[in-house]
Amino acid sequence: MTFKRTLKTLAISAILTVASLPVTGQDMMARYVPVDKKIKQLDTLALQATIERENMESPSSQLYLDWDNQNTHYKASALPESYRINLKGFRMPTPSRVITSQFGPRWGRQHRGLDIKVYIGDTIRAAWSGKVRVVKFEAKGYGNYVVIRHSNGLETYYAHMSKHLVRENQMVRAGQPIGLGGNTGRSTGSHLHFETRLCGVALNPALFFDFRNQDITGDSYLFRRSTMQQEDLKATAARGRKQNGYTKEEVYGGHRPTPTSTVASSTPIKVNEADAIPEPATTPQERKPRSSRELNTHTVQPGETIYTIAKKYNMTVEDFQRMNCLGNSTKVRVGQVMIHS
Secondary structure: OHHHOOOOOHHHHHHHHHHHHHHHHHHHHHHHHHHHHHHHHHHHHHHHHHHHHHHHOOOOOOOOOOOOOOOOOOOOOOOEEEEEEEOOOOOOOOOOOOEEEOOEOOOOOEEEEEEEEOOOOOOOEEOOOOEEEEEEOOOOOEEEEEEEOOOOOEEEEEEEEOOOOOOOEEEEOOEEEEEEEOOOOOOOOOEEEEEEEOOEEEOOOOHHHEEOEEEEOOOOOEEEHHHEEEHHHHHHHHOOOOOOOOOHHHOOOOOOOOOOOOOOOOOOOOOHHOOOOOOOOOOOOHHHOOOOOEEEEEEEEOOOHHHHHHHOOOOOOHHHHOOOOOOOOHHHHHHHHEEEE
């Protein structure tokens, strides 16, 4: 009996020992799993931090070989056969809905962007978040202009502005004011010349932006080198048609945007004219006065005030201030362009 009892005790102990082994293994695995997850999380965070740091130093470094503040047009690198361009997180560069000149051949040369009707002093905004690569002045071409490189692979150009509001190597957010509308450089009327480039090659902005509807064409755009020209033509036909004889309501969809507060502009920098592609001057037909429905303008002369200008055009001071988005304490400056009825 004693022997049987001892054997039974040993058997039960052996069974319990064997049964406990998997549990111990599971406990050990359970202890290591959270540690493994934490290590992976740390690796992921470190990778994300590295990517963000690289994007801050040189956005889209996988597409561009370097970061250059001197040359306006990045030397065209090899375009990928196809490339998915993320369009999310956008802001419209201007609330204006009117295209005055479209992308493509114009008077025997290539017009590499869209001309959007804006008035002098209108706020121009960054289309996406990114890093300012170029801030310069080109008297025979772009006038005051800004070039921004974005993490989606595109570079955007904003030309003929009256004033810069950013500096080179500055990080900007989508929708951040970067300049004021103007008529500088090779231009015969106030407008925004807007370009979108991939690896130095100009693409039709209408591929990405629908200015008349103040929206983008989709969450993303799949660029294909083999169909680039056909896609440009389709975009122009769908969204790039020119409009003339516009009113303030047509330009701004019924309201004039509030101007941005004045910010000190950077000092204009002289550049090599070969680095910039001058925009062709407008034809005599386009220089003809617009329809009488267009807003009238007045250039402030020495000694003039808001009161004297309003009285000159039989307007109340309140109406004049409202039309020009002026505050009660705002003073007009000599040479400033104002709107009147």
